[in-house]
Amino acid sequence: MKQPISSETQQQAVMIAKSTQKEGQTKEQTKLIASGIEKGIAEYKKQQKAKARQSDKARKQQVKQKQRAQHDEPELELEFNESSQMTPLAWGLICLLGLSWLCFAWYIWG
Structure with a gap:
C-alpha cells in the first residue's frame, strides 16, 4: 500500500x-521535478522512520537486558550468601569424616 504524500511535503x-x-523551463517540467522531489522527500522520511524504529528496538532491548541483569544480581547474592552459610557445616562434616576414618584406622590397626 502506498501512503499518500502529505500536502506539506508537496509544498x-x-x-x-x-x-x-x-x-526557459516550462511549468510541466517544473511539475515533473517537483514530483521527483516529493518522492525523494517521502523516501527520506520512510528511511528516517525505519532508523527510528530500529533505534527504539535497540533501546528497548538494552532496557530489557539491564532489567534482567538487575533481576539476576539478587539471585547471585542469595546464592553467595547461602554458600557462605554452608561453609561451617561443610567444615564440620569434613572434620567428622576425618575423625571417623582415624577411628576406623585405629580400630583396624590397634
Missing part, C-alpha cells in the same frame, strides 16, 4: 523546484 517540493527553476 516543500514545489518550493524547491521553483527555487531551482532554469530559464
Whole structure:
C-alpha cells in the first residue's frame, strides 16, 4: 500500500523546484521535478522512520537486558550468601569424616 504524500511535503517540493527553476523551463517540467522531489522527500522520511524504529528496538532491548541483569544480581547474592552459610557445616562434616576414618584406622590397626 502506498501512503499518500502529505500536502506539506508537496509544498516543500514545489518550493524547491521553483527555487531551482532554469530559464526557459516550462511549468510541466517544473511539475515533473517537483514530483521527483516529493518522492525523494517521502523516501527520506520512510528511511528516517525505519532508523527510528530500529533505534527504539535497540533501546528497548538494552532496557530489557539491564532489567534482567538487575533481576539476576539478587539471585547471585542469595546464592553467595547461602554458600557462605554452608561453609561451617561443610567444615564440620569434613572434620567428622576425618575423625571417623582415624577411628576406623585405629580400630583396624590397634
